[in-house]
Amino acid sequence: CVCHVCLTLPNINIIAEMKKLQDLEKRLKNVEEMLEEMKKEKEALLSFHLCTSTCMYVCICIYMYVYMFPEKKVAFSASLLASGEGYTGPMKPVPTPLIYKKVFSNYGNGYNPDTGVFTAPIKGVYFFRFYAHCQGGTTMAVSLYKNDERQCSVFSWKPAANGNATNGTVLTLEKGDRIYTKLWDETWVFDDTAGYTSFSGFLLFPL
Structure with a gap:
C-alpha cells in the first residue's frame, strides 16, 4: 500500500539532487x-609595490646625496712629507701649523695642503685623528687646534728608541671652522715615505 506521506511528496529524483549538491559544493x-x-x-602585488617604492626612495636618496649634495662627502688624509725623510722642528716660537704635503684623499676639498689647515665646508659633526713619530733622544709634542683653541695633544719625551703617539676627537663644527695641528715649542716630529706622521678627518653627519 501507499502511505499518506508518500502520496503528498512531490516526484523527486534523490540521486539527481544529490549530484546537484555535489556539483554545487565543487563550484x-x-x-x-x-x-x-x-x-x-593581491598580497604579492602590495609587497612588490612596497618593495618597488622603497627601492625608488633609496635610489632617490642616493642620487640626491651623491649628485645634488656633493658637499656632504667630506674626508681627507695626508702625511707630513711628500718625499724623502727628515725632521720638522725644533722652533721657538712655532709660526705655522704642520703642513701635511702628501695627500692621500681630499673629498670635499676641505684640506689645504699649502697651509695644513682643514676648513669645514658645511656644519656638522666631524672626527679627526693625528699621528706623530720621533726618533730616540728627541722630544715630540703635537696638538690639534680648532680655530686657534687647543683640543687634544700627543707627547713623547726623549724616548730611548723611536716614539709614536696618536690621538683623536669628535668635534661639532660650523661652516668655516678651521682645524689643524701644530708643534709645541722646541719639539720635533719625524716622517719618511712610510708616512709615520699623518693627519686625517671626515664628516660623521651634517647638522
Whole structure:
C-alpha cells in the first residue's frame, strides 16, 4: 500500500539532487580557491609595490646625496712629507701649523695642503685623528687646534728608541671652522715615505 506521506511528496529524483549538491559544493570550493589565489596575488602585488617604492626612495636618496649634495662627502688624509725623510722642528716660537704635503684623499676639498689647515665646508659633526713619530733622544709634542683653541695633544719625551703617539676627537663644527695641528715649542716630529706622521678627518653627519 501507499502511505499518506508518500502520496503528498512531490516526484523527486534523490540521486539527481544529490549530484546537484555535489556539483554545487565543487563550484563553491573552486570559488574559495580562486578567492584565496586572488588574495595571495593581491598580497604579492602590495609587497612588490612596497618593495618597488622603497627601492625608488633609496635610489632617490642616493642620487640626491651623491649628485645634488656633493658637499656632504667630506674626508681627507695626508702625511707630513711628500718625499724623502727628515725632521720638522725644533722652533721657538712655532709660526705655522704642520703642513701635511702628501695627500692621500681630499673629498670635499676641505684640506689645504699649502697651509695644513682643514676648513669645514658645511656644519656638522666631524672626527679627526693625528699621528706623530720621533726618533730616540728627541722630544715630540703635537696638538690639534680648532680655530686657534687647543683640543687634544700627543707627547713623547726623549724616548730611548723611536716614539709614536696618536690621538683623536669628535668635534661639532660650523661652516668655516678651521682645524689643524701644530708643534709645541722646541719639539720635533719625524716622517719618511712610510708616512709615520699623518693627519686625517671626515664628516660623521651634517647638522
